[in-house]
Amino acid sequence: MPNINAAAVDLFTAKAKPVTIEVSTVNTLEEAMKFALEVCEKKTLGKSLLPGTASPDAPRKKTLAAPALDEQSWSFLADGGTKKDFEMVRGGLRNYLGGIDVTFSVADMGIADTATSVIECEKEDVRLSTMICEIHVVALAKSKIVSSSYEAESYLLTALAKDRNYTAFISGPSRTADIERVLTLGVHGPLELYLVLLEQ
Amino acid sequence: MSLENMKSYHSSLQQALDDEFLRKTLDKFAVQFKANRQTIFADVNEKELIAEIAEAKDESLDHLDELYEQFCQHAAKKGIIVHRAATAKDACDLVCQIANENKVKTVIKSKSMTAEEIHINHALEKNGQEVCETDLGEWIIQLRHEGPSHMVMPAIHLSRYQVADTFTDETNEKQDSDISLLVKVARRQLRSKFAEADMGISGANFAVAENGTIAICTNEGNGRLTTTLPRVHVAICGIDKLVPSLHDALRVIKVLPRNATAQAITTYVSWITGAVDCQADVPERRKIFHIVFLDNGRSQIVKDRKCRESLRCVRCGACANVCPVYRLVGGHQMGYVYIGAIGLILTYFFHGHDRARVLAENCIGCEACKDVCAAGIDLPAIIQEIRARLNEEFGSPMVPALMGRVLASRKLFHTLLKFAKFAQKPVQSGQYIRHLPDIFIHGQGFRALPAIADKAFRDIWPAIKPQEKPGGVKVGLFAGCAQDFLYPGHLTAAVKVLSKLGADIKFPDDQSCCGLPVQMMGQRKYAMETAKANVLAFKNAGVDHIVTLCGSCASHMKNRYPDILADQNMDDDVKAFSDKIIDFSSFLVDVLKVKPEAFKNGGEKVGYHYPCHLVRGLSVVQEPKVLLKAAGDYQQSPEEDVCCGFGGTYSLKFPEISATLLENKLNNVEATGATYLVTDCPGCYMQLNGGEQKRGGKLKVEHMAEFLARHMID
Numbered sequence: 001m002p003n004i005n006a007a008a009v010d011l012f013t014a015k016a017k018p019v020t021i022e023v024s025t026v027n028t029l030e031e032a033m034k035f036a037l038e039v040c041e042k043k044t045l046g047k048s049l050l051p052g053t054a055s056p057d058a059p060r061k062k063t064l065a066a067p068a069l070d071e072q073s074w075s076f077l078a079d080g081g082t083k084k085d086f087e088m089v090r091g092g093l094r095n096y097l098g099g100i101d102v103t104f105s106v107a108d109m110g111i112a113d114t115a116t117s118v119i120e121c122e123k124e125d126v127r128l129s130t131m132i133c134e135i136h137v138v139a140l141a142k143s144k145i146v147s148s149s150y151e152a153e154s155y156l157l158t159a160l161a162k163d164r165n166y167t168a169f170i171s172g173p174s175r176t177a178d179i180e181r182v183l184t185l186g187v188h189g190p191l192e193l194y195l196v197l198l199e200q
Numbered sequence: 201m202s203l204e205n206m207k208s209y210h211s212s213l214q215q216a217l218d219d220e221f222l223r224k225t226l227d228k229f230a231v232q233f234k235a236n237r238q239t240i241f242a243d244v245n246e247k248e249l250i251a252e253i254a255e256a257k258d259e260s261l262d263h264l265d266e267l268y269e270q271f272c273q274h275a276a277k278k279g280i281i282v283h284r285a286a287t288a289k290d291a292c293d294l295v296c297q298i299a300n301e302n303k304v305k306t307v308i309k310s311k312s313m314t315a316e317e318i319h320i321n322h323a324l325e326k327n328g329q330e331v332c333e334t335d336l337g338e339w340i341i342q343l344r345h346e347g348p349s350h351m352v353m354p355a356i357h358l359s360r361y362q363v364a365d366t367f368t369d370e371t372n373e374k375q376d377s378d379i380s381l382l383v384k385v386a387r388r389q390l391r392s393k394f395a396e397a398d399m400g401i402s403g404a405n406f407a408v409a410e411n412g413t414i415a416i417c418t419n420e421g422n423g424r425l426t427t428t429l430p431r432v433h434v435a436i437c438g439i440d441k442l443v444p445s446l447h448d449a450l451r452v453i454k455v456l457p458r459n460a461t462a463q464a465i466t467t468y469v470s471w472i473t474g475a476v477d478c479q480a481d482v483p484e485r486r487k488i489f490h491i492v493f494l495d496n497g498r499s500q501i502v503k504d505r506k507c508r509e510s511l512r513c514v515r516c517g518a519c520a521n522v523c524p525v526y527r528l529v530g531g532h533q534m535g536y537v538y539i540g541a542i543g544l545i546l547t548y549f550f551h552g553h554d555r556a557r558v559l560a561e562n563c564i565g566c567e568a569c570k571d572v573c574a575a576g577i578d579l580p581a582i583i584q585e586i587r588a589r590l591n592e593e594f595g596s597p598m599v600p601a602l603m604g605r606v607l608a609s610r611k612l613f614h615t616l617l618k619f620a621k622f623a624q625k626p627v628q629s630g631q632y633i634r635h636l637p638d639i640f641i642h643g644q645g646f647r648a649l650p651a652i653a654d655k656a657f658r659d660i661w662p663a664i665k666p667q668e669k670p671g672g673v674k675v676g677l678f679a680g681c682a683q684d685f686l687y688p689g690h691l692t693a694a695v696k697v698l699s700k701l702g703a704d705i706k707f708p709d710d711q712s713c714c715g716l717p718v719q720m721m722g723q724r725k726y727a728m729e730t731a732k733a734n735v736l737a738f739k740n741a742g743v744d745h746i747v748t749l750c751g752s753c754a755s756h757m758k759n760r761y762p763d764i765l766a767d768q769n770m771d772d773d774v775k776a777f778s779d780k781i782i783d784f785s786s787f788l789v790d791v792l793k794v795k796p797e798a799f800k801n802g803g804e805k806v807g808y809h810y811p812c813h814l815v816r817g818l819s820v821v822q823e824p825k826v827l828l829k830a831a832g833d834y835q836q837s838p839e840e841d842v843c844c845g846f847g848g849t850y851s852l853k854f855p856e857i858s859a860t861l862l863e864n865k866l867n868n869v870e871a872t873g874a875t876y877l878v879t880d881c882p883g884c885y886m887q888l889n890g891g892e893q894k895r896g897g898k899l900k901v902e903h904m905a906e907f908l909a910r911h912m913i914d
Contacts, residue, residue: 015464019463019464019467049387049388049391049392050391050392050395092479094429094479094480097391097394097395097429098391099391113243113464114464114465115464116465116469122476122477123477124428124476124477124478124479125479127424127428128428128429130424131421131424131425131428149450149453149454150447150450153446153447153450156446156471157411157446159471160408160411160413160446160471160473161411162473162474163277163278163279163474164278164279164473164474164475164476164477164486165413165471165472165473165474165476166427166470166471166472166473166476167470167471168424168468168469168470168471169465169468169469169470169471170467170468171464171465171466171467171468172467173467174419174420174421174467174468175419175420175467176336176337176383176419176420177353177419177461178335178336178337178340178353178354178355178356179336179337179340179355179358179360179363179379179382179383180225180359180360180379181225181228181229181353181356182379184379184380184383186383186384186387187336187383187386187387187420187421187422188334188387188390188391188394188420188421188422188425189420189421189424189425189468
């Protein structure tokens with residue numbers, strides 16, 4: 001059983017609320033995936049932002065993307081999604097620039113004092129999936145939460161020493177206050193961010 | 201914006217002051233920002249972090265070439281193509297060349313001040329490319345063909361209705377003014393731009409030398425799409441953004457978003473290194489990644505001892521957020537590309553001395569910017585330095601030059617004042633100057649101006665000089681020109697209070713003006729001469745403390761003299777002098793340890809105005825309140841520490857702004873029900889008292905010394 005820094009987990013949860021991250025806790029990754037499927041089921045079907053590439057009014061299925069999952073997890077999620085009649089997307093995200101409904105990601109690390117999910121996304125599909133969805137569901141193991149960014153430093157240094165790397169700190173849904181300083185969510189990226197903490 | 205000359209600039213300022221939406225928006229922003237900033241900094245040690253950032257930035261600036269080399273070595277191994285551009289034109293040419301080589305037709309941009317600095321859009325459009333901004337604010341102003349009015353919120357000057365009109369024109373569909381709907385319009389319109397673009401241009405908040413990584417902080421996420429979808433990515437980055445290590449970047453990220461938008465972190469921070477995966481039509485499915493490092497004079501600024509601190513800037517924009525002048529007139533009047541205090545400075549370095557001439561005058565010197573700067577930059581000092589250089593380059597305006605000469609010569613100054621005392625008789629009415637033709641006091645109708653006192657303090661002193669107190673704390677009284685000649689009553693009140701509390705008071709006769717007015721006007725030579733005269737005047741006075749009744753004199757003599765007199769071979773004397781400087785309120789509370797029992801408290805309701813240079817220049821916060829609570833019924837008013845609009849000669853140069861700041865200040869204090877308003881500076885006193893006289897208000901304005909003298913128990 002990996003060590004969990006309980007204080008850091010509490011801090012993460014406390015810091016998440018003001019930046020409009022909805023935090024919940026489950027035991028396993030499978031439960032987190034079920035959570036993502038439920039979120040997708042409950043949401044209304046998103047409209048394509050790219051009229052012309054496909055007819056925006058044509059009936060289409062809800063889409064759920066998870067390009068970074070390993071075979072076993074993908075298989076579990078894809079089964080669940082297919083049963084609910086979702087279009088399950090694992091790659092070729094460029095074909096979905098009009099938008100997808102939900103993306104499910106697994107964070108590599110969490111930084112408590114800023115409620116940050118650290119997600120390695122060198123693969124374009126992973127990067128795109130976390131941006132073009134309307135709802136982003138991120139699973140984060142409690143054991144991977146550190147108190148501050150300085151504690152994530154050695155992880156990041158290893159990542160950035162690679163020949164190619166694109167690591168994202170994500171601390172909430174896409175936001176803007178550029179019109180009259182009124183906070184508005186979802187200007188380019190997700191409108192909502194759900195953070196699912198994993199006990200295991 | 202009209203920066204061609206002062207007349208057109210004043211006209212633009214007035215237009216901005218008359219813009220009700222702008223005024224209301226920026227007022228609200230200024231108040232909310234301060235409160236939110238305080239909350240978000242609660243869980244970090246602000247001062248310690250800022251000091252660390254300043255030190256690390258200075259260290260980096262000393263090694264920029266090495267950091268650049270180190271970055272290039274890592275970048276080369278990772279397939280990043282790095283360029284270094286000496287000038288803005290070179291950078292534009294390079295980016296255009298990259299665009300041509302890659303047959304780029306459409307370009308999308310995420311927000312980058314460096315790209316704005318070199319006017320890359322214009323260059324690319326001239327080169328045949330279509331350019332689209334993707335930061336919401338930047339896109340709005342691009343559609344309106346306007347410049348940014350804030351470094352972080354470029355469209356803060358616009359209302360939802362103006363944005364709706366702009367989007368209606370862009371989409372050829374009537375758009376609702378509901379902000380969430382407007383944001384959706386942008387989401388939809390810009391997604392297709394992202395999908396189609398061949399090249400993405402970003403800035404970089406950091407370039408990390410130890411691993412050839414750039415980092416980009418955004419809230420909207422447009423930076424991530426800009427660096428992901430197009431097949432070519434060009435990052436334009438000032439060489440000052442080079443940092444040795446990841447740790448340096450992480451440290452700045454702890455302050456930058458807190459200072460910019462009162463967030464603990466921006467929603468997205470993207471760390472990018474190497475030619476990352478790209479599924480567009482590119483060889484080996486690898487992004488074509490160029491970084492253009494821009495010098496544009498930065499290497500020269502590094503060598504510029506008095507201004508190099510400006511390269512510490514992390515572009516948070518907080519210097520505008522807290523600037524009382526920005527709050528009134530907005531960013532279009534407070535910078536060319538870069539906005540706020542740093543904007544006044546960088547305009548001088550990057551966008552021409554002509555433009556900077558007008559802008560550099562519009563700093564009131566309140567030091568609010570210095571107080572919040574994420575990198576601890578002494579912005580007001582650099583602005584003063586730039587004024588001095590502009591005076592040397594273009595010649596001094598007549599009035600400051602004459603004033604400088606007069607203030608530097610104590611004898612000439614005193615002779616002229618005595619002459620002026622008689623000359624003012626025809627227009628004098630009691631303590632005030634009245635009926636002056638507008639040509640002499642253009643725009644000064646918002647306040648009553650003081651008459652020169654019948655008898656200067658230095659002439660009163662021999663008669664009121666208390667007996668020596670051999671065991672008392674030995675204190676030298678620094679009069680300063682305003683109190684010596686306009687308000688000697690403040691000083692006689694101080695003598696009464698100090699003497700009653702047992703201090704042994706000296707008044708060295710050879711002292712002069714502190715020199716701040718001439719320093720503010722960029723009169724370097726005269727600022728040095730007055731400083732030197734004062735150090736020498738107190739050198740053998742045999743005092744342990746030098747008390748001033750003016751926060752500005754105190755701050756100037758304590759903080760600036762060491763630098764002003766650095767070349768005069770008198771470091772020990774200057775240090776001894778500066779170390780002894782203390783303001784009146786602090787001297788009473790911290791040195792004399794005055795007790796409430798020293799005063800008879802009749803419960804007079806009294807408000808306080810913090811002089812800028814007392815609260816920020818000397819960090820004096822509690823002491824005046826301790827005294828007011830001891831001698832009266834202290835009433836806290838909103839924004840006690842915001843400038844009253846005096847700013848020395850600023851109020852003469854920009855009366856329209858000065859008057860508005862004054863009105864806000866008096867309204868705030870009157871609303872508390874206070875009957876007295878106390879301050880610790882003769883300049884603020886002149887402004888507050890003159891304003892209240894003019895508007896016939898009920899507030900009685902007093903210097904702290906006067907208020908306390910009235911309440912001393914005999």
